[in-house]
Amino acid sequence: MARPREFDPDEAMDKAMGLFWDVGYEEASLTELLAAMEITKGSFYKAFQDKQSIYLATLDRYNDKVISGTVGYLTDPAEGSGRARILGLFGKVAEAVAQDGDRLGCFLCNALIDKAAEGGEAEDKLQAMVHRLETAFHRALKDDGQLQESDARETARGILSAYFGLRVLERAGLSREMAADCIRQVEWLLERGSR
Amino acid sequence: MARPREFDPDEAMDKAMGLFWDVGYEEASLTELLAAMEITKGSFYKAFQDKQSIYLATLDRYNDKVISGTVGYLTDPAEGSGRARILGLFGKVAEAVAQDGDRLGCFLCNALIDKAAEGGEAEDKLQAMVHRLETAFHRALKDDGQLQESDARETARGILSAYFGLRVLERAGLSREMAADCIRQVEWLLERGSR
């Protein structure tokens, strides 16, 4: 019994996420945000609280969609061995770089650097996502059953840092050769259990 | 035959660099910048052109001071073997994290993520710094003489991405255990030549 929305809030959130992902929190002005979301101010402030809130919401959304997807892939036995899954993940990143010249990087990684995170709710959300990724790598390694608990933990963390490192270099526009070299080093780390 | 400056431009630049390093380009408002530099607007615009210019200048300064220092350390035979120097560098990072709870990260790494870089002069400067680091790692590895040219190149790149990854995690406030684990993985990469 009222006028219906003319836009899909989920779609709008995705577009907002895309902008924050690309340029960060501060650099995304409200005007740009509205342009990206293809709605006007009235609709924005009726549907969402404010800029800060929708930023936090996009972090949650990234966690729910992207991170969950990655974690799911890393921990899915149907995708092959733990090592194969980890390399598969890195391969996907390299592919995006090579084919589309993708330079977005990883929203989580970008947001960690973005000062907007510090101290508030955002920081907790980011920490949680980092932890989810770490344990996903850990589980993938454990699934292969060749590493001690402590070695698996260590390796998972090394892989995690290599992952973020690659994502940083992606932002810098690394060549596909460089991506391939980085990944070959990850392979080397993964060979640890099978020596 | 005129009134002398009351501040040291180099010191002021260092303070500006510190702020950009901490919060990035966009997040650092001119007001904050002036407060950090401890000068007023008049002096600022007399001594430097504008905000963009001083940002670029701080990138140069970081290159001249910090990156050069790091490259110097990595390539100095007096600091031990190539491997020892690389581990020494990572050790310094871990130490800063453990002792001071340092969460600044690496200015280069932060700036790579910062969208302020894209497309302009800044991007070239950043690419150049990344390349300097990569070749410094490469030279350190070659100094030990146990790796083929191509293996040294690959390993250098893997180390570089691990380095940036650690710096990202540093921004996230990683524990000293996690830092230690990451570094142990770097050790593992370095053992490649000596197997």
Add this chain to the structure above:
DNA sequence: AGGGTTAGGAACCGATCGGTACAAAACACA
């Protein structure tokens, strides 16, 4: 001591920031 020259500081600028108020428009229901 006085004149020339530059630094310092504050007032001011238009533009843009994130956010609010409110009236017109569009629908559901009667």
Add this chain to the structure above:
DNA sequence: TGTGTTTTGTACCGATCGGTTCCTAACCCT
């Protein structure tokens, strides 16, 4: 076809953005 309810667009808000102007203060040199 009204009527009530919600969305939408726009005008507007004070605050702050980066940057300029210009007057005064401070110094060097004669």
